[in-house]
Amino acid sequence: MIALPIVGVSAADLTLRSAELSTEQKLERVLGAADAKLTTGWVTGPLYQQPDGSDYAPVGGYENYHASSRTEDPNVLAAALPAGARSLKDSIGHAKVHTTHGLLDTQLRELDTHSPLVKGLLTLDRGRLPEKAGEVIATQSFLTDSGYFVGSTVTPRGSTASYKVVGAYELPDALKLSQLIAVPGSLLEPLEKTLTAAGNPGLRPEHSYLVKVGRDGFTWNMMKETNAKGVLVTSRAVWLDPPADSEVPLYRQESKNAYGSSSSMQATELAILATVVGLAMLEICLLAGPAFAVGARRSRRQLGLVGANGGDRRHIRAIVLSGGLVIGAASAVIGTVIGVALTFGLRPVLEAQIGSRFGDFDIRPLELLGIGLLAVLTGLLAAIAPAVTASRQTVLASLTGRRGVRRASRVLPVIGLVAIGGGVSIALFGTVSQMGSVVVAGGSALAELGIVALTPVLVGLFGRIGRWLPLSPRLALRDAVRNRGRTAPAVAAVLAAVAGTVAIATFQHSDDLQRRHEYVATLPFGTGLAQVTENSGHKEVPAVRQALARELPLAVRADVDRLVVGKPGCDSWSDEPGCGRAEIITPKDQRCPLWEAENGPASFTTEQQRTLRNDWRCEEDRLGVAVSTVVADEKLLTVLGVGDPAAAAALKSGKAVSFDKKIVKDGKVTLRLVTDNKAASALAEKNQDPPGEDKVLAAYQAPATAKGYGLHLVLPPATAKTAGLTTAPFGSYFTLDGKASSEQRQKLDGTLDTMGVETEVSIEEGYKANNSLVMLALAVFAGLVTIGAAGIATGLAQADAEADLKTLAAVGAPPRVRRTLSGFQCGVVALMGVVLGSAAGILPAVGLRLTARREAQSLYETGIAQGHIGKSELAPYVPISVPWETLGGLLVLVPLGAALLAALVTKSSGALARRAAG
Template structure:
């Protein structure tokens, strides 16, 4: 057994030496294959190191959340006992939300945090809330935070970058993200809007887990409380702080039993001990009602793994298709050497081992090169990667086994790409190899038959998937099988393209015949282009179809070309007159309709305010015109399915769209003009001082009731309890606009005279406007700049219709497909030039013009690109059509169920799921890409080449 083993070993050593020397001699071809194999390894190894480094250990993760504390405790905002997940990200009332009735909760103050802690525990309060801060540019939404940054418990939560920690009132530290966005620096003074005095920035820090968050930290009691006091005095909206407590108990920390005991007091706990040693799912009460997978997202992990495996598989297929012809050409260029091996006693096994060794050598070099470059890129680009991901690495987490597996992928791909050339080279006779004759080979008849079967079966599976419950999964699988079938048919299809050559001029005819004659070189390149273009066309068709659907379903907020400028907070209401002037000065207005809001209580009250002494005006729907489904105490369960279905068609249950912040507005007939309400009766009624309503459920006998609700007191949104005192009902004569008139979210328009006659207090809120043409980008920027300089919080919107980003997606896809296509076609052209060097020199010898060489190269590249684009466009339509048909079936099924259960009106339109082919993208691929590939190949090809000497006999 020793001699055969030694013979096998020595033969492979010799084959590797021959392959290494051959690769070194053909540096251009070897570099090309090396780059193809190494590039994916660079990307995958860099991604692996980046993701592993960004993926923190449980200890690192919990330290960034709670510092050196044992736990973070906060109130759950739910009354009564709760159940929580071990990581505290999910919680629910005991028994689930179905049994939870917030209206039955007590109004007692929540349990203090100390009640759930053992005696002697160290507690540090951490308060935060969002507010707007004045910056050098205007206003910036910023998180205000109060915590003792000097406490040892905070260590690990923040990282001081420069400066020092705040020690005295009036001092703050700011995140680097805040300084970047605000234009401030350490030493600047910053003032939250509404504050009476500025705060000095004494240091800069960062949050390791949220690098992009704008935040400032002040000592406890020096920022939020003084700001709220100033806002209360000025009538502004106060900051609602979110309080939590860092706790240090010592010993074993806060155990899972202690967490459950705190849950019984409606406290939410993030415990270090529980994170580091989580309990079994059977010990988590939250998972008793719902499976743990619902909260842990196991299904998403399976989908992500499947997508990753598919991407890796397709990448390997692309590389094999492109690298295979390079090895084939290399084997043909070395055929004399391989023939000498056979003449000296080598058999087919040795020939195969030499060619396979070429794939092994280049694959190994690509593996090492790609892995090293990927690691170096990650190390060098670490700051950029951290900023992009938004969090700092815990440290470089090298996984040698994973990196070795990724590197072996290049070796394996190189071997796969060399298998077919190795088998082909081993089948050549010694005489054919020594004389340089290629011989005559019969075409493979099995592969086209298998390809046809795969196309038919794949298309059938994809079409079946449109009616299957598995839906998109079956469609994707069938489409992939059909695409592989087309790849198998590529040699035959290339031959069919060759029949077009008889009608072409000399250079394209030579290029096409050369491509057909050398199908082993052309077919893989065409298949690679086909695969890239098919994926692009599939995604582009799906995106285009989805864009058409979204455009159809889009609901405008206002008539096209009109806009609305309105104040968003109390502080901005005082500036409404100035805002209106700025609007008229900076934008080309055709008409401006100023509107006011109703005020109940003190002038600073908003319609949705929950401050004591404030209230709201509410339109009351007559009892007999209310939807019965919502009036019964049992809700819709009090009706049978047939009754619910019938009531859904009732006009009382047809909910109009209310998209305005203030649904009751005070304005004149200019408002109707801007809203494109042209009904003569409606316009005349508003001019005569009569209110106009757009909701017929609220109007009875030509009248409408407006109820004044005051003294809301302390409202609790979480429990659904409100302290409300209904005041006077205002009965107003009202004109009902016809159903054809669109109110655009406005329920009721009161003319100023009617509001004054009813004793209602009003205040400016904003203006509707229509444009004379369109507002340019420069005009919008000037208007935004003026508003920023005024330092008020407003919202401005101009209805421009549906604005999808489909064009950007299409452009990105077209560019991607173009690059892959040009690359694949360029590789095929380079190989063709290397493989057909003798033919080109023969052309020069017989007197062909120098430009023929350049023209021939251009057409060789263009022919490969054109064939791949045509076949890829046809192959890419199938999966997109299948997915859209699947979505159409699911939408129609949901629509039918909704009608049967009474949740959808029969008057509502059936779902619209169109199939739209992106002809512009296809046109660009079919014309621009092959033409660009041909021109690029012609430009980089030398127009003349040196004549070769006669080969020795």
């Protein structure tokens, strides 16, 4: 009981310390043998960064930075390299690679692995490093997932060249990453050229440079000079000797707290850690205490002899306490040794689980000694109550084996009631305080301790239902009530385990309901969209539609086309010359003033912003699709679940159907054919409409209940043709007759892949909870702890009541009575603990959810007050819901399982013994 938690704690300490890398080890995995690494961020122009490079911001802050004005210069990195420095280029892109199973998303990398700067970045497991074009090395994760091996040949999708795998390696910090490395210029560059020539999107690889400079390394002043050129730096010298906060421009521009963990978060972590350690010690004491008590009672004759030979109460207390001390010390040694051996033996499994290699097998003697002292202290604390009880027995009672009658404490229940009331009050106060989660946790822990203090009284109340039970459960319940000294701690231990499980399960179940409410469906449930990317061409779309109908159980298929402006092969947002788009022109009086003003929302006062946020013109669509204007017939309305007969009639009569009331005025909608995307984008930056030919079409505005799921306008095919609009096949919306199986989806993906066209197929399957596995793990954990605690209590009851069991056998009780009695003894303890624990676990979950509700409501009201959001935005929904299935499983299955397990492991008959001399 004591050694087992020590095994877990010591193993956890070793795992965490070994997985925690030193600064040098971190730098080796990031920089190799280089002094610094130069990269570019998503912002361009001068920037400020943290000394460790973990975060950055543009000079002047994001308020004065316009992301749309960023320009990517591929030579900015090379221009930022220090003069005279040795450098090594590292390029990374992503593509799909053909495997034995199909296609696998893989990271492709070009790096000179023979350079001394690479030392520490990767570890070669077997084979050799690539030496020429056509050779690659692969991570073990890629080989496992792809079904390949060293010596196999791999081909990236769209590539005309194949590559031989000449070695296997691992990235110490990313064991689960699928990656291929080739010599510079042999993989990414040829593949990008091939894809671009075929009209497919390029890889757009990310580049960085490993840099080796002079003896002093890459200094802080050099970093600031490089930041001025728009380049981020990770420097070994600065990591090891960071500058003072006053010397960091980023912290002068913005508070350092915005880039680090706040003191409240640290306090929360410490509170959680203290609570976990405290509850662990409490649970051990609750389980070990009765064991010491039973052991003291079984040794009462020896203790009585000590008293008969002149020993006083101090000696008896010292004997029992010494037993606790010895057991605690032995548990510390055994538990620590097993924990160390277990961690060492499971090191490969642990590394694979966390996806990273340990730095070292870091054994810290002082920490292990502290854990061992914790075991000694726990053993000592668990023996205090039995020692005091044993010392109070008279010598005559000890020698004759009479237990005497002890009155239940009248003070303990009062203390328990006060603790429950105080804990509930503190937890409720925490829901409105700044340190919400910490106060709620503290109040909940206090209330739980109060319930523990009330456990003996509550066990007595449970005993009153025994009069209506059959013989075996009645005997088990009365035995539990009569021997509350061992029953109450076991029930309290089960209570503690179940309370934590119920609290976490309730919190996660409520959070799951909130996420389900906030989930935004991209299409109606069971509806899908197959779309061919614009730059893949449109000739293959009919074949894609046929594959869709052949491989999936379709109910309705609505084929849609897109509008084309400019030369063939251009997508709607390409900046290439001759590429244009069809753009919906919103009437000026129906545009949101917040975005039309020169300085955007900053052009208005807070009150004006608040008013405009509630204007219907400023409502924003939460969904977006690649093409917002499509050409289709009324089947599309059926697939989208639009039940408005007038909308279908409008499409049949040649009218366009709009799902955005801002674009329709006087029953008309305006489409502008923009011939130059690049020029149009430049004008959009100045809030100016692009030039082009306007097409004014009759339109029907669908009711607000009709959802377009990102679509703004649907044009009938005949109207598009009459207006002289050029169209091209785009894809199909569809509804399924049932559900597509995994095999059907795989066949469809394989068929589409053979066509060599970029096709995205998505099916709306609704919100999927991601915590079902967590719930199951929590239920299993609570069950194991509950069965273990109840089993310990049953074992103690059998040891304590051995004489009664022998008496039952002597008077002729059937053999099955012994087994049935043990089962009910275990089940009674488990049931009482689960019932009380379920009630105790609700409080912290309710408190934490109320805290989350207050914070969400505060953010919502602040956003409205500052004009950042409008009242039309969804108000925060933070429900509190009990997971009745999990709770039902705990209340029914766990006690039942504990009872059956105890009955199975108990012998039906025991050996008869001679009656002890009176």
